[in-house]
Amino acid sequence: xxxxxxxxxxxxxxxxxxxxxxxxxxxxxxxxxxxxxxxxxxxxxxxxxxxxxxxxxxxxxxxxxxxxxxxxxxxxxxxxxxxxxxxxxxxxxxxxxxxxxxxxxxxxxxxxxxxxxxxxxxxxxxxxxxxxxxxxxx
Amino acid sequence: xxxxxxxxxxxxxxxxxxxxxxxxxxxxxxxxxxxxxxxxxxxxxxxxxxxxxxxxxxxxxxxxxxxxxxxxxxxxxxxxxxxxxxxxxxxxxxxxxxxxxxxxxxxxxx
Numbered sequence: 001x002x003x004x005x006x007x008x009x010x011x012x013x014x015x016x017x018x019x020x021x022x023x024x025x026x027x028x029x030x031x032x033x034x035x036x037x038x039x040x041x042x043x044x045x046x047x048x049x050x051x052x053x054x055x056x057x058x059x060x061x062x063x064x065x066x067x068x069x070x071x072x073x074x075x076x077x078x079x080x081x082x083x084x085x086x087x088x089x090x091x092x093x094x095x096x097x098x099x100x101x102x103x104x105x106x107x108x109x110x111x112x113x114x115x116x117x118x119x120x121x122x123x124x125x126x127x128x129x130x131x132x133x134x135x136x137x138x
Numbered sequence: 139x140x141x142x143x144x145x146x147x148x149x150x151x152x153x154x155x156x157x158x159x160x161x162x163x164x165x166x167x168x169x170x171x172x173x174x175x176x177x178x179x180x181x182x183x184x185x186x187x188x189x190x191x192x193x194x195x196x197x198x199x200x201x202x203x204x205x206x207x208x209x210x211x212x213x214x215x216x217x218x219x220x221x222x223x224x225x226x227x228x229x230x231x232x233x234x235x236x237x238x239x240x241x242x243x244x245x246x247x248x
Contacts (some may be wrong), residue, residue, distance in 0.1 A: 016160065038190055038221040045192045048161040096230025101206055105200055108229050109193035115228045 003030060003070040005071065009048075011055070011062040011083075016048045019066050025070050031073065036135055039116040040077060043133060046109040047079055047088075055083025070137075079131040087122045088113070088131070141142045141169050151181040151241065152162055155187040158195030174202075179211025182244040186217035203234060212236070216244035217248045 003105040007022040009015035020041060027037045048064065056062060060120075088110045096111075114120055119134040139162040150173050156163040158166050173181070177235075181202070183189075191199075206213045216238045218226070226232045237243040 013161070035221055038219075042190055042225070044193055045190075049192075083182075087160050089184070094230075096228070098230070099235040100203055103200060103204075103230070103234070104203075106193070108196055112193060112225060112228055112247045116225075 004067065006065055006067045008063055008065050011052045011064060016052065017044065019044055019048060023068065028071055032137070036075060037098060040075060043113045043117060044077070046113055047131060050109070051081050051083050055081065055086070057084070058120055062093055072138045074134045077133045079129050082128050085124050085129055087120055089120065139165050140150055143169070143215050144232055146245055148178065149182055149245060150178045151184060153187065155212045157189050158198070159190070159192040163194040163198050166195065167201065168197065170202050175207065176219070179237045180207050180248045181212065182214045182216060182241060182248050184241050184244070185215060185219070185222060188222065193226060196231065199231065199235070208214045211240070212248050214238060214244040214248045216241050223248065
């Protein structure tokens with residue numbers, strides 16, 4: 001049985017939950033561990049929120065595809081969308097050693113994804129963003 | 139999201155249920171602000187029924203500790219899963235919060 005599955009949503013905030021539920025079922029079918037599911041759910045929430053909230057300058061409906069697959073002992077997640085190109089890999093990491101008074105509110109989402117995933121890649125192709133994440137199964 | 143709350147002396151115990159993410163973080167924030175506005179400065183937040191906390195949720199925790207620190211209050215977090223603990227570690231949040239194993243030890247620390 002192929003482990004490749006895709007869920008297509010539109011750029012509405014409530015659709016993020018559709019992806020969450022879809023991946024919940026996917027993780028049960030493929031017997032993923034609680035840790036793997038936790039980390040991927042977090043990454044999906046962060047990334048899809050960014051795309052839906054900040055990715056579009058018009059008010060039109062846009063499609064976002066999320067592909068899931070398992071091979072070489074890793075889960076691969078790919079988000080394909082036509083929002084403004086934004087390479088998260090270029091975002092500077094926050095200084096996490098700051099004291100409570102000096103810590104800025106926010107700026108942790110992308111950093112957490114980079115730390116929790118085994119690998120993150122980004123490229124654009126034919127006007128679309130491809131964000132590819134790999135989480136090794138342990 | 140559902141957030142259970144109870145009072146133990148002048149300490150308020152909050153038990154949020156489910157996920158503290160983009161969709162629910164504002165409800166969690168409103169709840170904390172509402173309790174703070176009633177004059178409470180000592181909190182124990184029990185995470186035993188929380189699956190995950192996204193960065194939107196982390197903002198609320200940071201906002202709360204900043205506010206309570208300036209008021210001389212306390213904000214204790216207890217019953218954290220290993221996954222959430224790792225998120226706190228990565229974010230540099232572990233040293234700025236008092237984190238306890240369970241609610242009873244959280245109440246002692248508050």
